[in-house]
Amino acid sequence: MTSASVYNRMMLPMSFGDPEAEYWRLMTGVSMWDVGVERQVQLAGPDAGRLAQILCARDLSVCKVGQGKYVPICNHDGFLINDPIVLKLSDCLFWFSIADSDMWLWARAIAAERGLDVEISEPDVSPLAVQGPKAEAVVASLFGDWVRELKYFWFKETEIAGIPVTVQRSGWSKQGGFELYLRDGRKGAALWNLVKEAGQPWGIGPGAPSSAERVESGLLNSVGDTDETTSPFEVRLGKFVDLDVPDEVVGIQALRRIAAAGPKRHQLGLVLEGDTPQPIGLSWEEIRQNGIKVGSMTTCVWSPRLQSNIGYGLVAASCKPDQTVEIVRPNGVVCAKVVELPFF
Ligand code: THG
Numbered sequence: 001m002t003s004a005s006v007y008n009r010m011m012l013p014m015s016f017g018d019p020e021a022e023y024w025r026l027m028t029g030v031s032m033w034d035v036g037v038e039r040q041v042q043l044a045g046p047d048a049g050r051l052a053q054i055l056c057a058r059d060l061s062v063c064k065v066g067q068g069k070y071v072p073i074c075n076h077d078g079f080l081i082n083d084p085i086v087l088k089l090s091d092c093l094f095w096f097s098i099a100d101s102d103m104w105l106w107a108r109a110i111a112a113e114r115g116l117d118v119e120i121s122e123p124d125v126s127p128l129a130v131q132g133p134k135a136e137a138v139v140a141s142l143f144g145d146w147v148r149e150l151k152y153f154w155f156k157e158t159e160i161a162g163i164p165v166t167v168q169r170s171g172w173s174k175q176g177g178f179e180l181y182l183r184d185g186r187k188g189a190a191l192w193n194l195v196k197e198a199g200q201p202w203g204i205g206p207g208a209p210s211s212a213e214r215v216e217s218g219l220l221n222s223v224g225d226t227d228e229t230t231s232p233f234e235v236r237l238g239k240f241v242d243l244d245v246p247d248e249v250v251g252i253q254a255l256r257r258i259a260a261a262g263p264k265r266h267q268l269g270l271v272l273e274g275d276t277p278q279p280i281g282l283s284w285e286e287i288r289q290n291g292i293k294v295g296s297m298t299t300c301v302w303s304p305r306l307q308s309n310i311g312y313g314l315v316a317a318s319c320k321p322d323q324t325v326e327i328v329r330p331n332g333v334v335c336a337k338v339v340e341l342p343f344f
Pocket of ligand 1: 038084085097172173179219
């Protein structure tokens with residue numbers, strides 16, 4: 001059965017009929033994903049760089065033109081509201097390639113409050129991901145061997161058959177690959193067909209961001225795995241926070257306080273008992289230790305590699321790896337072992 005979901009108010013194709021086959025194609029071959037839902041919030045103008053830094057708690061002064069950075073976006077309380085990739089196209093042009101929340105509104109509000117000279121828009125840009133161990137061969141066959149030299153999150157603006165695209169080494173999997181940011185929405189089918197054709201020798205097929213692969217690999221799905229009081233430190237994004245960024249950065253004072261006090265919760269892996277695939281968790285499920293709630297399981301998937309149902313727990317700091325917990329699932333209580341992330 002094909003399926004889709006909604007992300008950034010758009011349709012995200014999720015499966016083309018056989019999720020397990022799509023998983024193995026990603027793990028061993030190459031898969032192409034329409035991730036046009038990864039919208040770009042564009043900052044353009046003299047104050048674009050200053051606003052980009054004000055919006056994120058990671059030091060962007062080290063970000064070069066042509067480079068991308070994965071950044072936590074926090075509110076004034078230091079709580080995570082998005083986790084985009086920032087692309088620096090020039091000193092006065094930035095894209096925030098966003099996860100599923102309204103960063104466009106947020107950026108406009110902060111820019112207006114601070115009186116900044118910057119124009120904020122959502123340009124006609126739609127990423128197509130090419131992921132898997134054979135992705136580089138496919139993308140190199142299309143664009144040339146220079147793509148092999150691109151470092152992680154670095155990108156280059158180019159075109160193919162008259163289609164303007166920005167090619168970046170990135171993508172929401174740990175299997176390697178690229179994203180082709182289509183810059184003319186009228187040419188989506190043309191780009192899709194070019195990649196499909198070029199990928200034939202490597203057995204390319206359609207797919208989507210894989211829940212199983214991303215959980216095995218420890219990638220965060222912000223909004224899904226976070227609530228309205230989750231700091232970056234709780235969900236393993238502390239390494240992307242620079243506490244010495246300027247005081248004008250939104251939330252930095254709160255982040256300094258949270259860091260000094262030590263986070264009260266943390267995100268850990270869960271390996272559930274049982275060896276039959278269970279339905280994917282649709283909402284947070286209570287985690288208990290000795291009958292007392294210690295947190296929530298924020299996502300749960302069948303792992304083809306571990307042959308277990310695995311998940312993420314957002315749990316009290318007292319709950320530690322190697323301990324056992326009980327999870328209150330829709331069809332009963334299930335025991336799980338707590339482990340460090342990532343699973344692989
Ligand atoms: N590509 C693009 N935009 C996106 C995503 C994407 N926007 C939404 C969402 N995905 C943003 N979230 C993530 C989360 C993790 C990573 C990328 C985007 C990621 N993380 C690596 C990790 O955590 O190991 C590497 C981080 C690093 O070392 O810098 O890749 O996929 N265009």
